[in-house]
Amino acid sequence: MPVHQYDAVIVGAGGAGLFAALELGRQRDLRVAVLSKLYPTRSHTGAAQGGIGAALGNEEEDHWEWHMFDTVKGGDYLVDQDAAEILAREAIETIYDLEHYGLPFDRTPDGRIAQRRFGGHTHHFGQGPVRRACHAADRTGHMILQTLYQQCLRNDVHFFNEFQVVDLLLEDGVVAGVVAWELLTGELHVFHSRAVMFATGGWGKIFKVTSNAHTLTGDGAAICWRRGIPLEDMEFYQFHPTGIYRLGILMSEAARGEGAILRNRNGERFMERYSPTLLDLAPRDIIARAMITEIREGRGIDGKDYLHLDFTHLPRQVLDEKLPEITSFARTYLGVDPAREPVPVQPTAHYAMGGIPTDVWGRVIRDEQNTPVPGLYAAGECACVSVHGANRLGTNSLVDILVFGRRAGRDMARYLKEAERVPVSHNPDSDAREQLERLLSSAGGEKVGAIRDELATCMMEWCGIFRNGPDLQRMLDKIAELRDRYARITLDDRGRRFNQDLLEAWELGCLLDVAEATVRSALNRTESRGAHMREDYPKRDDAQWLKHTLLYRDGRFAYKPVTITRFLPQERKY
């Protein structure tokens, strides 16, 4: 069993992981390894399209306080406001950092970073839309990923590509490293390390229709949960309003930022009825619910379960220059030219607001007293700081991963100045080995693909945009049944080399865990807030529920108060 020694190991090579790695890599005396289940440039940060919000004020007046307010209100007041303040303030310097690292932002005529409108981002605390999203066409995430990867290469960060981390090593509650499985050889490796950061992204694959990559299976969150760390606010999962019908591929909110309009079967701009001020640029939870309501009331296109995203009134130049990627998606996957005909869209599972609980330095905490796990960090979508509360605003995912990835990197460097190396126990890989052996040797005839499909289909139906107690209970029972079947799977591939059959089976275990955490938390929260809509409890209930959920794997709940500094909870109208 190969053993590697590092000062810091970062699991995941998207925006959060790479920014942390870069911060650490710039400290010449630290040995840093990044472990990715993919090649770093394949990470899902690269799929982010429309922009990254920061109150630069390049196009019109803007202030970080407005950005902070929008974030808090967008999150239906479940946002920790100390964290939201850091997000909005540090977004600005983080954007300038990225520009200095070479990110090719689009420019204004005077050479500054260009900015555009995005959902829920307003001036003067909600008065009207503001140009805040910095962008590189509709390839903003791609440029972020490339730029950070390039600078990591320049700073001698070590990459282990196609290494699947399968276990976290804690010794008496202190980080000692991780166990990773090298896909090429099938071998387990131990990475002995004083600090570990999870930046493994989300878990959209628990849902049938999703914008997420096939590889987004909640690995980091599941590994931490299995090692006794609670998961925070798992009931809050965002559906993006405009996924391509059936495929789930995203039609960026930048489309509506540039003027595209949602219409129902009557050609009506229905958002006028749901959000008179922000219309098609209302926050995502509100638009997604409006769309489902339209569909349920028979106003979907041809009475079916989709609506139209209409670009036909926009000049072709806007499509070609500002929205080239999504224009090409519509052409490639639907054979539709958005300049001539509307694009069929439906809400698509997009982003987890909840995750591994951390403080504002990315330090993972283990309980409601905010007790840190020494040496353990998390940032990006897998983490919950919480800056998104009950619903994330567009562009704030990129802001979150970069601001808090950068902070986590800086705090790890500080931590590593003093932290001792913790010896690992005798057989550090034994649990991981047992997990994989069990999957390889099981022979009950069940198929991974079938279980995964059923999980995702039922989650969409019973734990999607609208939820209620009986459906959620049904979903819990379904997960129990699927777990039972999961114990009886049979793999086709029992070899060692690049065994993706085994990988998908292991990932399914993670999907079942994060799905269960989502459903349990959703059943437990008897109110409606942000993206969590309970038909049987349709009102927000601040008296009982202005608090964060922490759920342990043994089913125990704990609660953390919401940090409120500047903005008292108000009714949320747009």
Added chain:
Amino acid sequence: MKVHVRIKRFNPEKDRRPYWADYEVPTDPFDRVLDVLHYIKWNLDGTLALRRSCAHGICGSDAMLINGRNRLACKVLVKDLGPRITVEPLRGLPVIKDLVVDMEPFFSKYRQVMPWLVNDEPPPVRERLQSPEERARIDDTTKCILCAVCTTACPIFWGNGEFLGPAALVAAHRFIFDSRDRAAPERLAILAERSGAFKCRTVFNCTDACPQGIEITKAIQDLKRAIVLSRT
């Protein structure tokens, strides 16, 4: 509609040489080739190995040879291929298993051209200024997703593994023509070597194959011109 799929398979762990495997797959005309491969993997034979992630042409994982052309499996629809689909691993890189090839030779060439912005002047407090025209100069080459479709479609690369290949040249272009970068002379010196830009014989395979529509051959011509000008 049923399609007939032939896949060139090879698992060095147990096969002495590559072989063709045949599958019948029920499809919808708007299915991606990736959906077809997933159908095979999830329903017919779980031992099939292929890389994929985003499934909509942005991550660059699933480059392969489809009906004789280098494509991304998630960007080609069944309706555009007809009832027979042939799938093989990319050429010019060692096969690890089935459709998975060793990407390391490809990325090592990328790293050779210093693919990062170099500018050690103290940055301003805010952004460095760049005009929209200066930004437009590099727009095309910033689109590259490093899928290796271009490099593995290049006959010069097939014949000479030393050649940097189109993708690395695209990366070099993206920085050499960035108004904020200061390392153009070093990069041009690297490209001027025997394995560099002048190995390109303007076959245009790269440009034809690029799933991002980058005008690669044109970018390489820009580089050749810049090398010549830097010598005068």
